[in-house]
Amino acid sequence: xxxxxxxxxxxxxxxxxxxxxxxxxxxxxxxxxxxxxxxxxxxxxxxxxxxxxxxxxxxxxxxxxxxxxxxxxxxxxxxxxxxxxxxxxxxxxxxxxxxxxxxxxxxxxxxxxxxxxxxxxxxxxxxxxxxxxxxxxxxxxxxxxxxxxxxxxxxxxxxxxxxxxxxxxxxxxxxxxxxxxxxxxxxxxxxxxxxxxxxxxxxxxxxxxxxxxxxxxxxxxxxxxxxxxxxxxxxxxxxxxxxxxxxxxxxxxxxxxxxxxxxxxxxxxxxxxxxxxxxxxxxxxxxxxxxxxxxxxxxxxxxxxxxxx
Ligand SMILES: [Zn+2]
Numbered sequence: 471x472x473x474x475x476x477x478x479x480x481x482x483x484x485x486x487x488x489x490x491x492x493x494x495x496x497x498x499x500x501x502x503x504x505x506x507x508x509x510x511x512x513x514x515x516x517x518x519x520x521x522x523x524x525x526x527x528x529x530x531x532x533x534x535x536x537x538x539x540x541x542x543x544x545x546x547x548x549x550x551x552x553x554x555x556x557x558x559x560x561x562x563x564x565x566x567x568x569x570x571x572x573x574x575x576x577x578x579x580x581x582x583x584x585x586x587x588x589x590x591x592x593x594x595x596x597x598x599x600x601x602x603x604x605x606x607x608x609x610x611x612x613x614x615x616x617x618x619x620x621x622x623x624x625x626x627x628x629x630x631x632x633x634x635x636x637x638x639x640x641x642x643x644x645x646x647x648x649x650x651x652x653x654x655x656x657x658x659x660x661x662x663x664x665x666x667x668x669x670x671x672x673x674x675x676x677x678x679x680x681x682x683x684x685x686x687x688x689x690x691x692x693x694x695x696x697x698x699x700x701x702x703x704x705x706x707x708x709x710x711x712x713x714x715x716x717x718x719x720x721x722x723x724x725x726x727x728x729x730x731x732x733x734x735x736x737x738x739x740x741x742x743x744x745x746x747x748x749x750x751x752x753x754x755x756x757x758x759x760x761x762x763x764x765x766x767x768x769x770x771x772x773x774x775x776x777x778x779x
Contacts, residue, residue, distance in 0.1 A: 473536040475771035476523050476574065479583055479763030480504060480515065480542045482558030486764055487522045489533060494594070494768040496761060498526050504559065512553065512564035515542075520573045538578045539771030540570050541763055545631040546582035554631050557649075577777065579770025584611055585626050585634065586766030587758070588619030588721070594765055595757035596721045608717040609756070610636065612704070613724035614662040616655055622715050636711075641703045659703035661726040668696050683729055701733070705740035712741070712748040723756030730755065 477496070479486040481504065488499040502522065508514035519540070527533060544556030551567025567580035581589075588609030591597055597604045605624040611617045616637030620627040627633045637656035644653030645663075657663050661679035668682045669675045672692045676682060685693035708720055726733060738753050758765055 473775065474533045475537055475539055475768055475775070476526065476535045476576070477539045477764050477767035477771060478519050478522070478541065479587075479767055480519075480540070480559075481583060481763075482543050482556070485518065485522065486760070487519075487526060488764050489526050489530065489535070490764070490768045490771075492772070494765055494772075496764055496768075498529060499761070499764065500526075506559065511556075511560040512566060512569060515559065515561075516566070516569045516573050519570060523574060535574070535576060537771040537775035538570060538574050538576050539581075539767030539769070539774070540566065540578055541581050541583040541586050541767050541770070542566060543583045546580075546585075547631045548581050548585075548628055549630075551578075551580050552631075577774040579767070579772070579774030581766065581770045582619075582628075582631065583763050583766075584609065584617040585619040585628065586770060587611070587723070587762035588621065588766075589626060589769060590762050590766035591721050591723070591756050591758055592621065593769065595762065596754050597719065599757060600719065600752070600754075604719050606715065606717045607719045607721065608708070608711055608715075608751075609721045609723060610704070610708075611724040611756075612660055612722060612726040614660060616660045616704075616724075620711075620715060621717075627715070636707055639707065641706045643699060643703060655703055655707050659700045659707070661724065664696055664700050664726075667699075668693055671696065679726055680728070683732055687732075698736070701736050701740055705737055705744060708737075708741045708751070708753070709744035709748075712745055712751060716749050717751045718749070720751045720753045721756050722753065723762065727755050 475490045477488045488496045545554040553561045553564040553566045571578040607621040609619040618634040618636040638654045640653035641655045645657040647654035664679040682693045
């Protein structure tokens, strides 16, 4: 297997790690909880990555890694190699690329988890399935919260890590958000919000949005109202993107995307209803699932190896 890459996708709750070959085939995928609550979160993360890397390599002693791909959540400055801020994990302006590179003595390709997963979807997943090179796209990850990655004229839009915070942009009907703002999209349009709002409104606690969808299909009017309000809110945000960056494709990922056409069909209709002369985007499901981040980390690692060679 040459040349091998060590890949890490660091989220607020868990870290996925794997090795890959030069074609991006993943091996030894594992998932462990992200160490939290330590005094120095950046050092603690790099220490944990080093341990995970050692475990992966111990399983395949013949492998000599040539580069690392590292994705982290939060606000990420890819150009500077900085974890600018993570509300979940607690670092501020942490030079994660350099720290990781020192720990492994290898070049490190560094990126934002959602942005890089979006790039992988475009290259290997939903984008590849369209058969044409998509230059303007949005990846919308709808789960507990809502995160987005934006691609404009063939490039990811980063803006120092601050672009794509669609989940924390106000929409009509939105509510008080833990981030401190009012009306954020994820307070009404996320899977987490759908479950929470339904539990409150119906008095029947549910674990997730899937149960709300089932209740709606069984004729529950409260479930239908909350589901439709979520779709209306997400379509509002997509329509604004149509006017601002005009994506050709919107890729929907995250837990809510498992609803498939029950989500996508009314979402397309609702977006269409808000557009006039704008370019209407295709709205398609993500295809890489949970491995999108690791596939993206592979792209970053390959880039870093090329740059270091
Ligand atoms: Zn917010």
